[in-house]
Amino acid sequence: MFLKSKKGQSALEIAILGSLILICFSYILSYGQRLNFEQQLRMEAFRKAIQRSYYKNAPVSYTLYRDSRFADLFSGYGRGQPTASSATAAVMWTKGMAGIQNNTNATLPPMYEEGDKGVGISHSFYEINDQIYRLPKYPKRVVTLQQPNTPTSPVETPVVVYLQVTNKTESYNSQVSRLENATRIINFRQANLSETVNTTLLVRYDTSTGNPGTQPPWYNRYYNESDYVYQGDIYIDYNNENYTIEPGPQVTQNATLEQESQGNTTYYINRVIYKSETSGPIQRRRTWTTQK
Numbered sequence: 001m002f003l004k005s006k007k008g009q010s011a012l013e014i015a016i017l018g019s020l021i022l023i024c025f026s027y028i029l030s031y032g033q034r035l036n037f038e039q040q041l042r043m044e045a046f047r048k049a050i051q052r053s054y055y056k057n058a059p060v061s062y063t064l065y066r067d068s069r070f071a072d073l074f075s076g077y078g079r080g081q082p083t084a085s086s087a088t089a090a091v092m093w094t095k096g097m098a099g100i101q102n103n104t105n106a107t108l109p110p111m112y113e114e115g116d117k118g119v120g121i122s123h124s125f126y127e128i129n130d131q132i133y134r135l136p137k138y139p140k141r142v143v144t145l146q147q148p149n150t151p152t153s154p155v156e157t158p159v160v161v162y163l164q165v166t167n168k169t170e171s172y173n174s175q176v177s178r179l180e181n182a183t184r185i186i187n188f189r190q191a192n193l194s195e196t197v198n199t200t201l202l203v204r205y206d207t208s209t210g211n212p213g214t215q216p217p218w219y220n221r222y223y224n225e226s227d228y229v230y231q232g233d234i235y236i237d238y239n240n241e242n243y244t245i246e247p248g249p250q251v252t253q254n255a256t257l258e259q260e261s262q263g264n265t266t267y268y269i270n271r272v273i274y275k276s277e278t279s280g281p282i283q284r285r286r287t288w289t290t291q292k
Contacts, residue, residue: 022073025073026072026073026074029071029073030070030071030072030081033070033071034070034083034085037066037068037070037083037085038085038087041064041066041085041086041087042087042089044064044087045062045063045064045087045088045089046089046091048062048064048089048125048127049061049062049089049090049091049125050089050091050093052123052125053091053092053093053094054093056121056123057093057094057095057096058092058094058121058122058123059090059091059092059094059122059123060090060091060092060122060123060124060125061088061089061090061122061123061124061125061158062088062089062090062091062124062125062127063086063087063088063124063125063126063127063161064086064087064088064127065084065085065086065126065127065128065129065164065199066084066085066086066129066274067082067083067084067129067197067253067255067274068082068083068084068085068272068273068274069081069082069083069255069272070083076172076174076191077174077189077191077284077286078174078191078193078282078284079172079191079193080272082168082170082195084166121137121155121156122137122155122156122157122158123137123158124158124159124160126161126201126249128199128201128249128251128253129197129251129253129273129274129275129276130253130273130274130275130276131249131251131253131276133201133249134158135158135159135160135161135203135248136158136159136245136246137156137157137158137159138156138157138159138205138235138237138243138245139154139155139156139237139238139239140154140155140157140207140209140237140238141154141155141209141238142155142209154237154238154239157205157206159203159204159205159231159245159246159248160203160204160205160206161201161202161203161248162202162203162204162228163201163202164199164200164201164202165199165200165202166197166198166199166200167197167198168195168196168197168198169195169196169198170193170194170195171192171193171194171195171281172191172192172193172194173191173192174189174190174191174192175189175190176188176189177189182292183291183292184289184290184291184292185289185290185292186287186288186289187287187288187289187290188285188286188287189285189286189287190283190284190285190286191283191284192281192282192283193255193272193281193282193284194254194255194280194281194282195254195255195274196252196253196254196255197252197253197254197255197274198250198251198252199250199251199252199253200248200249200250201248201249201250202230202231202247202248203230203231203245203246203247203248204228204229204230204231204245205228205229205235205245206227206228207227207228207229207235208227229245230245231245231246231247231248232244232245232247233245251276252276253274253275253276254274254275254276254277254278254279255272255273255274255279255282256272256273256274256275256277256279256282257269257270257271257272257273257282258271258272258273
């Protein structure tokens with residue numbers, strides 16, 4: 001009886017210790033994946049910002065937002081843990097005056113877009129998974145240290161994203177079947193995963209012409225603290241021209257497996273990405289045989 005109780009206690013201790021080890025391993029795995037993914041995202045945002053700043057000869061702010069799924073020991077087979085990460089980089093790489101000069105004979109640089117020409121232009125980009133958006137710009141006059149008493153020539157500055165709204169809809173089911181005969185047991189497992197992500201960016205425009213708290217005492221209509229005009233509202237510029245602040249983009253994306261091509265062959269990688277195109281559920285299958 002004493003020996004049996006010792007064996008039972010040992011089995012219980014091993015079961016508890018094994019569970020704790022699995023929990024610790026799952027936490028370390030999840031933390032490592034997230035840390036590596038976020039580091040790659042920060043570097044990618046910086047590279048894309050510096051590339052566009054160089055080509056556009058202007059300050060650029062670039063934000064990356066990515067949905068992903070990390071491996072998780074405690075989720076269902078083929079399901080993973082849904083995660084969202086973001087990174088922002090701001091770069092100014094200019095040669096002389098910021099902006100592409102309005103020279104009709106000049107060769108347009110790579111990544112040229114309508115509205116790149118002009119002086120004092122800055123740009124803001126927002127990339128949501130596989131979609132890239134350039135946020136709209138509006139003109140205003142600003143106060144600088146070199147000209148503290150009078151507003152400068154008009155410059156075009158982009159709106160800013162003050163809120164991102166994300167709604168996710170997920171459907172998951174799995175089934176396990178077993179076929180047994182006289183010599184072996186065949187096990188089959190299948191999982192179906194569908195996920196749709198709806199992302200909406202809410203934007204506003206800062207009409208202030210100087211840094212908040214640094215306005216001179218002769219404050220007038222050109223000098224004001226942060227005064228935001230929200231999307232859908234009317235912005236009246238220094239020249240009494242009216243602009244309706246365009247709403248931020250809305251995008252619907254679906255989970256799918258990443259594809260890679262080698263020559264004429266295209267195959268799927270076991271990594272979930274999110275794309276705007278319509279796709280069916282992600283299916284994963286596993287079959288294994290046990291000999292009797």
